[in-house]
Amino acid sequence: MSFEIDVITLFPDMLDAITKYGITSRASKNEIFRLHTWNPRHFAKDNYRTVDDSPYGGGPGMVMLAQPLDEAITHARTRQLAEGINETKVIYLSPQGELLNHEKILQLSKLRGMILLCGRYEGIDERIIMRQVDEEISIGNYVISGGELAAMVLIDSIVRQLPGALGSADSASEDSFANNLLEYPQYTRPEIYRGDAVPPILLSGDHAKINRWRLQQSLGKTWLKRPDLLDLKYKQGISKEEEKLLEEFKQTKNFRIN
Template identity: 45%
Template sequence: MKIDYLTLFPEMFDGILNHSIMKRAQDKGVLQTNTVNFRDFAENKHNQVDDYPYGGGQGMVLKPEPVFNAMQAVEHTEATRVILMCPQGKPFNQALAQELSEAEHLVFICGHYEGYDERIRTQLVTDEVSIGDYVLTGGELPAMTMTDAIVRLIPGVLGNQQSHEDDSFQDGLLEFPQYTRPRSYLGHDVPDVLLSGNHAHIEQWRHEQKLINTWVKRPDLLEQYPLTTEDQKILETYKKQLKK
């Protein structure tokens, strides 16, 4: 995969791209990244990239020319996913991360100031994405967050390719509780089932815990999850136990 970032602050990406999973992916040749400062593509002597909005209003709006020119300088095809980081975009989730991890080329447009000239949105962008219902100063942090979530799903990036399959949201549920040594700590013990060696019972327990965790912490996720009759029995039993 190749990822290009169109940004006014390319140095912000140094931290995430040069450490941990991102660096490992690049060292393996699985990932190639590039930052482009679109201020370098401004068409005026002061390298101005923003201007006052037509019709009046607060703040400054990103001009189209620098971003369009920067996109022309980036090698891309019709298959390239051009992502605009924007609070108006569709919410980012694990399903979208999985979808984008299968792309060969991503371009993140990271804006600043009050907003974008609408022609950037309508003429360049394939995906408008938001990481939450709040507003940040710029698109760099959301782009980094998405990059981390996407790249770790690319085959060959993680040491154990199966390790992300039990992550929260991967199958629509939250993750089950995890334990390690010591067996007993401050009067709290590891559940016996995890020490039994019975893998079928362990898998059943983990599924039950995922259902319960999701119902307690994110019940909205269960509205989209295909609960089986057995799943419903597990939740009903848990609810009855709470009433005792």
């Protein structure tokens, strides 16, 4: 049974990047998820397909009209209901929303489907947020031209968590942030590149030692680059072995950050 995603957007062709390239393309072809887009212009009532107007109270820019968005979302809900999804979540991609993180992605990946609302211009009529939106999500503390890029980030991150989307069942669990740790350094051929050699332990064939080294590198890189994540790791519980590995990393002066 596929994960159903409906996107409300004025620029549906932008979402082609999701279904035509990479991991998400393969997952789409294998019907691990299905993507359907709705253009609010198709629900506009006038001959000009108007979807925006100037804001009440004055101010710069334009605001997306309530009625076309309202009908587009309603049609998306009806489509998902026809697919057997009785309860769906409408998410508005907004800089005012909850900051997206790995925990939120895991939570959303457990759903059967969702409807993503992509704003443009100065935003959307507040009454749509009140009437139709279940939650708002932001991909960062910055402003982009519209919600489409944010929607693609969210879709890509969720699809990676769906069973069968990745080539290896372990790939998602080993991604950066999966355990509030950054991923360990990766190497491939040749063994020596411009005088820099692959760490000998990776060539040893001793998988227990390799796993220990990788865990230590993940802990060390997180300590160096994202101490905020390491704080979360401590709050959720860090083992005695992990503490030992991290202390060894801190005492080692000849490490490299990859």
